Amino acid sequence: MEKTITVLPGDGIGPEVMKGALRVLKAVEARYGHQFNVTEMPIGGKAIDETGLPLPSETLEQCKKSDAVLLGAVGGPKWDGMEKRPEQGLLQIRKDLNVFANLRPVKAFASLGDISPLKPELIENVDLIFVRELTGGLYFAQPKRRTGNEEAVDTLYYHRNEIERVVKKAFEIAASRSGKLTSVDKANVLESSKLWREVVNEMAKSFPEVKVEHMLVDNAAMQLVRNPGQFDVIVTENMFGDILSDEASMITGSLGMLASASVSEEGPGLYEPVHGSAPDIAGKNAANPLGMVLSTAMMLRHSFHMNDEADAIEMAVQEVLNANYRTSDIESKKGRISTTDEMVDQLIYR
Amino acid sequence: MEKTITVLPGDGIGPEVMKGALRVLKAVEARYGHQFNVTEMPIGGKAIDETGLPLPSETLEQCKKSDAVLLGAVGGPKWDGMEKRPEQGLLQIRKDLNVFANLRPVKAFASLGDISPLKPELIENVDLIFVRELTGGLYFAQPKRRTGNEEAVDTLYYHRNEIERVVKKAFEIAASRSGKLTSVDKANVLESSKLWREVVNEMAKSFPEVKVEHMLVDNAAMQLVRNPGQFDVIVTENMFGDILSDEASMITGSLGMLASASVSEEGPGLYEPVHGSAPDIAGKNAANPLGMVLSTAMMLRHSFHMNDEADAIEMAVQEVLNANYRTSDIESKKGRISTTDEMVDQLIYR
Numbered sequence A, B: 001m002e003k004t005i006t007v008l009p010g011d012g013i014g015p016e017v018m019k020g021a022l023r024v025l026k027a028v029e030a031r032y033g034h035q036f037n038v039t040e041m042p043i044g045g046k047a048i049d050e051t052g053l054p055l056p057s058e059t060l061e062q063c064k065k066s067d068a069v070l071l072g073a074v075g076g077p078k079w080d081g082m083e084k085r086p087e088q089g090l091l092q093i094r095k096d097l098n099v100f101a102n103l104r105p106v107k108a109f110a111s112l113g114d115i116s117p118l119k120p121e122l123i124e125n126v127d128l129i130f131v132r133e134l135t136g137g138l139y140f141a142q143p144k145r146r147t148g149n150e151e152a153v154d155t156l157y158y159h160r161n162e163i164e165r166v167v168k169k170a171f172e173i174a175a176s177r178s179g180k181l182t183s184v185d186k187a188n189v190l191e192s193s194k195l196w197r198e199v200v201n202e203m204a205k206s207f208p209e210v211k212v213e214h215m216l217v218d219n220a221a222m223q224l225v226r227n228p229g230q231f232d233v234i235v236t237e238n239m240f241g242d243i244l245s246d247e248a249s250m251i252t253g254s255l256g257m258l259a260s261a262s263v264s265e266e267g268p269g270l271y272e273p274v275h276g277s278a279p280d281i282a283g284k285n286a287a288n289p290l291g292m293v294l295s296t297a298m299m300l301r302h303s304f305h306m307n308d309e310a311d312a313i314e315m316a317v318q319e320v321l322n323a324n325y326r327t328s329d330i331e332s333k334k335g336r337i338s339t340t341d342e343m344v345d346q347l348i349y350r
């Protein structure tokens, strides 16, 4: 198959992990006889430096005409306090590609049990997925502004349609998995959460095979530590999803392991690791490339329906971990620390 | 000393744990020669049942003329879907007493190490305190409403003054402890967080002895699991504080252990456990009374400056745990399960 991919390495460790992902894609091309036409474009801080804008229109246009988009990470202290912020580029591309559902799987890797802060018996069988609303809620709604020196406001607004589409996606995913869906809200305080809960209850009628549970966000934050194995699919508002999915990364032991797929109703999906640009280790060949590589596997599976190829990558990741190759964020007592490039070498070799 | 206390048992396990707290207060009265004039008033679901309102004006008036207020918990399935909700009573009393700073200490109890989902070496030395903004932010600001069937909105608004007073409180607490303050926000996305961060940076100039760090809320949710020992004082917005403090309760092993104090610039403080009304175990004499009892100790210390009395209660809690008396939420392999009343018996006996 021939596919067009726009690649947005971004800032910090973004370019390093993206380089790894592209090497893995080359290996997939060779082994499975595909052709991936890759175009690299700037976003975030790099784009601000080059064009003055965190998301130049050329970048957006290129993304829109591709089959899928890979993104590394954006941001860094260099752009702190500037009027244009790298993160605006990330928020904007999510909005402009209309990728309203952000899928973040969290699965315990058996070989990483020792590095999780949670007790081993609690994480053994964890295999859950967040469906985070990504283009609305507290992140985007207006008014969102400063009034003089004294006041500031952000808005948590949802239209029923925005909730419906992401909740439907979550029900579909739950139906294809264990059939359990947890909807997280703060319906005892927020009006938007009451609407959210109503929509979930209505949608539930169309998915009689899915068991739905509502959980308050404070309780969910607690339950994810207390007993993460109770969850299968978790659907929630943008900001709640941001907080809870980062928290849940500790089940795997490192944010560096987590992949994500952001999907729209039609149009290209956006695939990015959950970790950020990690300026402190950028340029040192020390970043964990697995979150980016696993995001690439999600792209192959969800956008290109290349299930064997995605399986092969995920399997290689397991094997490399089992063989005790580790970057410093997932350090084990058994092996030495590998560089980003060495981790990718090991993946490709498998 | 003579003090007037308004007691709001509320719903669910509220009355049971409050009964325990009052028995402890009686013991303190007898041992230290104080007189506590206690008036019980309805709030939450109980108040809705009796008066139609979750916070009757008689309850509020009684609170305002007391030296301090003790609150159990509110809410339960009985009032679900009703127009008036028990939680409105809780939110309103916080607002009307103007208790803008909610202090939630989280300390690992050595004898509870085995019940925490976190690995023992991570929680050993945890001793942190949340300062949660409690009368503003996403919980209270207008507009907060439903528009027809289709749309809903909540508002995250702050005036600089609202941020200043709670941040000042947090700096004072940090100065009296290890001198480290972590301010949690989402300044890369929210305008209100940018204002928050500015206020923190300005206030820092008046507290040169306090080391300030800013942390994004998603990262904070992760760090509280990864390495909770790094924190001393954490100050944050109302909703962020709700989520993060419930999450952090897992350090102690149970929400049932956590106490809180909500304070204003002047006027009575409001003391309540962090746990909710736990309708599933209500009326069974099974609730953990320690969160409520420790909240009562906070009242003695902060509102009445009775430090010896507060110390005595906190010591008794330690001893009872060391002697392996446990309610089911903090069950250990070593002892049998005690009832709420038995736990209180043990406390009083010490």
Ligand SMILES: CC(C)[C@H](C(=O)O)[C@@H](O)C(=O)O
Residues within 6 Å of the ligand: A075, A087, A090, A242, A274, A276, B188, B189, B218
């Ligand atoms: C960088 C930031 C704007 C972003 C977010 O909050 O969505 C990140 O934390 C994430 O989760 O992808």
Ligand SMILES: CC(C)[C@H](C(=O)O)[C@@H](O)C(=O)O
Residues within 6 Å of the ligand: A188, A189, A218, B075, B087, B090, B242, B274, B276
């Ligand atoms: C009951 C609820 C409204 C309340 C809150 O969210 O503040 C509770 O969760 C708390 O933390 O005290």
